[in-house]
Amino acid sequence: MMASFEELSAVQIAAGVASGEFTATQVAQASLDAIADREQEVQAFLQVSEDLALQAAARTDELRAKGAKLGPLAGVPIAFKDNMHLVGTRTTCASRMLEDYESVFTATCVQRMLDAGATPMGKANMDEFAFGSSTETSAFHRTNNPWDTERVPGGSSGGSAAAVAAGEVALSLGSDTGGSIRQPAGFCGVVGMKPTYGAVSRYGVVAFGSSLDQVGPFGRSVADVALAMNALVAGGRDPLDSTSQEVAPNFLDGLEDSVEGMRVGIMPALMEHEALTPEMREGLVSARDALEAEGAQIVEVELPNMDSVIAAYYVIGPSEAFSNLARFDGVRYGYQEPGCATLAEQTALSRAHGFGSEAKRRQMLGAYLLASGVYDKYYYPAQQVRTLITQDYRNAFERCDAIMLPSSPTSAWRFGEVSDPTQMYASDLFTISSNIAGNGGVSVPIGLGSQSGLPIAAQLQGPAFEDRKLLRVARALERGIEAAGLFSPGTVAPDYAHRGGELA
């Protein structure tokens, strides 16, 4: 069979490898060819792990030759955000601080994808230490949005989103502290999920905000994201992450079921929010109509404390980041300033020269907020506001099964267009509330903007640990949007469809 590799979903690749239609090695080679063909323009990767990929694929093919049962992701090429440890690769967090850092162990989320048979293609670009919404703070290079290479892919998991959108890999993993999976998924026209906090182990993922961080998958369809979710939770609770919870790997069960009778909440004030571009407002109306056409009932809900989420988040996030990044002192690993007379000087200069501007800004803000006398004014009240936001969600979910929001106020912007840090922070408006409360969210493409022609997306959020039901609603939205002729699952950015990476 001759097929262009990027036309195949992860579900189809795993099925094709299991049935012998093609080998894992052929798929890995097609992915490597696609990367070689597109990477100069997209620059999604910081490191391509060709040797690891071909070894893993060969192992999958050997298993099949022996008649062994293959994993649910057999032969599926996957990219990992470069804050995830994988032995045999560097883990740089896109920072000079960790430019030469070799992974000394493998993150649980990465290991579980490998255990499911996935083929590791490499490490994806990101904002430095995940501080950003555009991947422009990477110390090494920018990543270009495959839909328009003069525009950002979003962030912080911009490389992970771009690699999937450009058809270089079928799946990727990212991490989401304030929207870092959902926003780039929206910008790049792919599906991206932040599961409920605790659903996926964070062991081996470099920490940013420990009470906010969650790992999740990108794919070109809801079904592929559900397949990846199964692999992420299939090993059960991870004893190496104390927040890890037991979650059943049943995300594909009932995925296609009708949402007839289910209720989706919308907040009229948010649908008309002044920060939203006109095309985003139009898109959300189409998404609401698509869900209604699929049988969902639209109800109005409120999250009364939504106006305070930016403030609460930019207290909690930087405070936790300052605490987490204190470990980078240049002694055990990371950049070390040469020729210093004292440890204090070595630490301060290693951090000054190892970290980029945004990483310094977030840590300085966190250091200030945690200082004695300041803590009581910001940090403690922010955690009280978190209680209110969590209660808001609890009340809202008494009236509905999922809430629909934008995933970002705009479509992808041009490089340099948003240069003021606090202006960039404001773009997280619609995603951060679920990091604060911990419940899951998923971004689903809903078409191309009527003005920009770029992908636009809706975000669905569900109650904590009801991510399976959330994906079922996401699948209904995807189905309704396809039926309306607005966007099809499996779409690769047009410039990269049918271009290299043939599967012989």
Added chain:
Amino acid sequence: MALTQDDVRGIADYARIALTEEELEEMCAYMNEAIEMLQPIREYDLTGVEPTFHPIGDLSNVMAGDEANANGRSLDLDVALFNAAAKQDRTFRVPSILGDEGGDR
């Protein structure tokens, strides 16, 4: 009250990030802008509201047994030292932390 450059210099010292004079100026402007953005947090009546420090309650720290390699995850010596920029024999090497010249704060 807005932070001054001297305040920011003090925070940078505490955070162990050696900022240049130029960076200090930029950082001061940024921090004042960011703190302004956080003000909604201070305008709430939060009387009687309990804080939520973590989305999952009822967690406690997990302590390993007080024995070598209690959890089987200890790194081999060469692996543990692999990413260190300065090492000597079995140890990470650091500048002196004692004495007038070497005194750490």
